[in-house]
Amino acid sequence: RFPKVCALDVSTSRGLVRLGACAKGAGMIAPAMATMLCLVGTDALLGPEEASLLLRAAVDRTFNCISVDGEMSTNDCVFFLASGASGVALDDESRHQFAAALEALLLRLALMMVADGEGATKIMRVKVLAAETREQARSVARAIADSPLVKTAMHGADPNWGRIMGAAGACLAGRYLPQASLHLCGVQVVERGAARMVPTAEQAELKALMKQAEIDIELDLGLGSSSAEVYFADLGHEYISINAEYHT
Amino acid sequence: RFPKVCALDVSTSRGLVRLGACAKGAGMIAPAMATMLCLVGTDALLGPEEASLLLRAAVDRTFNCISVDGEMSTNDCVFFLASGASGVALDDESRHQFAAALEALLLRLALMMVADGEGATKIMRVKVLAAETREQARSVARAIADSPLVKTAMHGADPNWGRIMGAAGACLAGRYLPQASLHLCGVQVVERGAARMVPTAEQAELKALMKQAEIDIELDLGLGSSSAEVYFADLGHEYISINAEYHT
Numbered sequence: 001r002f003p004k005v006c007a008l009d010v011s012t013s014r015g016l017v018r019l020g021a022c023a024k025g026a027g028m029i030a031p032a033m034a035t036m037l038c039l040v041g042t043d044a045l046l047g048p049e050e051a052s053l054l055l056r057a058a059v060d061r062t063f064n065c066i067s068v069d070g071e072m073s074t075n076d077c078v079f080f081l082a083s084g085a086s087g088v089a090l091d092d093e094s095r096h097q098f099a100a101a102l103e104a105l106l107l108r109l110a111l112m113m114v115a116d117g118e119g120a121t122k123i124m125r126v127k128v129l130a131a132e133t134r135e136q137a138r139s140v141a142r143a144i145a146d147s148p149l150v151k152t153a154m155h156g157a158d159p160n161w162g163r164i165m166g167a168a169g170a171c172l173a174g175r176y177l178p179q180a181s182l183h184l185c186g187v188q189v190v191e192r193g194a195a196r197m198v199p200t201a202e203q204a205e206l207k208a209l210m211k212q213a214e215i216d217i218e219l220d221l222g223l224g225s226s227s228a229e230v231y232f233a234d235l236g237h238e239y240i241s242i243n244a245e246y247h248t
Numbered sequence: 249r250f251p252k253v254c255a256l257d258v259s260t261s262r263g264l265v266r267l268g269a270c271a272k273g274a275g276m277i278a279p280a281m282a283t284m285l286c287l288v289g290t291d292a293l294l295g296p297e298e299a300s301l302l303l304r305a306a307v308d309r310t311f312n313c314i315s316v317d318g319e320m321s322t323n324d325c326v327f328f329l330a331s332g333a334s335g336v337a338l339d340d341e342s343r344h345q346f347a348a349a350l351e352a353l354l355l356r357l358a359l360m361m362v363a364d365g366e367g368a369t370k371i372m373r374v375k376v377l378a379a380e381t382r383e384q385a386r387s388v389a390r391a392i393a394d395s396p397l398v399k400t401a402m403h404g405a406d407p408n409w410g411r412i413m414g415a416a417g418a419c420l421a422g423r424y425l426p427q428a429s430l431h432l433c434g435v436q437v438v439e440r441g442a443a444r445m446v447p448t449a450e451q452a453e454l455k456a457l458m459k460q461a462e463i464d465i466e467l468d469l470g471l472g473s474s475s476a477e478v479y480f481a482d483l484g485h486e487y488i489s490i491n492a493e494y495h496t
Contacts, residue, residue: 149491156493166320235488
């Protein structure tokens with residue numbers, strides 16, 4: 001629905017380098033054409049191994065943390081090209097600076113990808129905190145992101161904490177979460193594993209915040225010290241129209 | 249949307265016993281009330297252990313093989329009551345007959361549950377054959393049943409074999425399936441791991457069959473000798489309306 005491009009000038013301790021990226025986005029164009037394609041270019045002087053390490057780390061924290069409908073594509077690709085035209089090679093310090101810029105750039109494109117997902121009307125960030133392992137944090141975040149009941153509640157701007165806790169609970173079946181707390185758009189709705197009595201003024205504030213285009217969900221499991229984030233789209237009528245009326 | 253009741257007279261080698269069951273169905277009635285409840289009664293003379301074994305085996309093959317939207321409920325229950333009023337106690341032979349009747353009864357109710365699922369307009373049976381293990385067969389069947397792209401294609405009566413193979417492939421990531429074959433409503437659309445050129449007459453037939461209220465999906469993985477079945481509902485506008493417009 002809109003072009004997904006982004007560019008950054010990166011001032012590193014070794015000098016200025018440029019980063020640019022464009023992507024074509026989520027949702028199959030036709031059975032014969034791939035799903036997501038992203039091209040990233042830079043004029044930094046990078047060797048193939050260095051470029052691969054930088055890209056993998058950034059993709060892992062951006063494109064691998066988004067979900068439109070939980071479906072795996074067979075064709076998603078991110079390409080990374082480094083021309084070396086700036087003549088700037090990176091040392092440890094400037095590599096950190098470059099890596100941060102690359103991650104910011106890819107996160108921006110990844111969020112555009114979700115916002116442009118099939119039928120998406122809003123974008124949610126779910127942050128899972130205090131999990132035992134990063135793997136656990138990721139799977140809980142993904143379970144919430146992929147839950148049709150959560151996605152439809154978000155579409156309807158309903159602060160339905162029960163569906164969020166339900167999705168997390170199904171993912172952690174058999175676990176007891178006496179310390180769990182949940183914030184929706186910054187308003188606490190679950191504390192110490194139980195529903196919080198939200199004061200009327202906060203309820204009204206939350207109701208208004210839920211209508212915004214960006215929704216923040218923060219779930220603290222109270223189990224450990226690992227965390228993960230996933231960005232996802234809501235599920236509305238437009239998704240059904242696009243995918244039920246498409247014919248092979 | 250409709251009452252879910254079923255009763256059977258079971259002629260066993262030890263005499264006649266009766267089985268009856270009723271259920272209230274999928275979709276929360278209100279936040280304070282449970283999701284699915286099913287009550288099964290019989291006048292056979294059953295001990296608690298015998299009844300539990302019979303029920304668990306039947307539930308495993310019926311209620312545990314259905315999916316509306318892939319969401320786990322916190323409250324689903326099946327109760328089994330045996331009055332003994334018939335005076336008929338079961339021996340090995342009659343117990344097999346009784347078990348078959350119980351499974352048939354629960355399958356009937358489970359299918360009614362799916363057909364009455366939120367927004368459901370049709371019911372699909374996905375049968376996964378020739379898997380390496382029953383666990384693998386079940387997880388592939390469930391991946392297909394829970395795929396929003398498959399569910400919307402079914403809603404739109406589209407014989408989209410690509411989405412079905414895609415869901416199976418994502419579940420078996422990294423596996424090569426050179427012997428896979430797929431039948432939709434009895435028409436073969438994938439053979440030996442590739443799209444089959446379906447003759448025009450069969451295409452027309454398939455197109456008509458896809459519009460029916462019951463759709464049969466049969467995926468042979470060509471890997472082993474285990475199989476599993478899952479029954480699921482389609483995903484259409486009504487599901488979105490029910491779940492996005494419901495407010496806590």
